[in-house]
Amino acid sequence: KNSRVLQVMYTEDQGRALGLGGWVKNTRQGTVIGQIQGPVQRVNSMKLWLKNVGSPSSRIDRAVFSNERDVSKLEVQGFSTRY
Template sequence: MSTDGGEKLRSVDFEIYGHVQGVCFRMYSEEKGRRLGVCGWVKNTSKGTVMGQVQGPPDLVNEMKIWLSKEGSPGCRISRAVFSNERDIPKLEIKGFSTRY
């Protein structure tokens, strides 16, 4: 993913509520992020949600936001997706897409 052509990049934080732990949500998020070619991370929180960050071209970040809020892993039930701190970034601050613990 090259940024020297003046390509715009976005960063957004997310928190997903519902039945999202113990259903491989993080693994599927990582897979989806890699397939799309966005960078970021995902982790479980102590309050039963999944949180993370996505960075990449705006159209791909939007595609990931839709997936996180509507699809997720096969066994999950998403009740709410909160996106915050959405902003333009000059370059990617994260390499790859990973699960944090």
């Protein structure tokens, strides 16, 4: 598999391991976008992983997190890849 597919696979696996809801998607610009939902501590763990670790084949230039808000219940169940 190519490195772009592996990047989202590792991200998806990490989101599932943390019990988060959300999705990830490769963009045509070579970046990864997505949405993460769950308990604050787990979301923060995922953000640290995205910012500092990532998949073994990825190069992290920067991580941008936006539109953060509290939700009363998860709007996205499970963690998946979108195409």
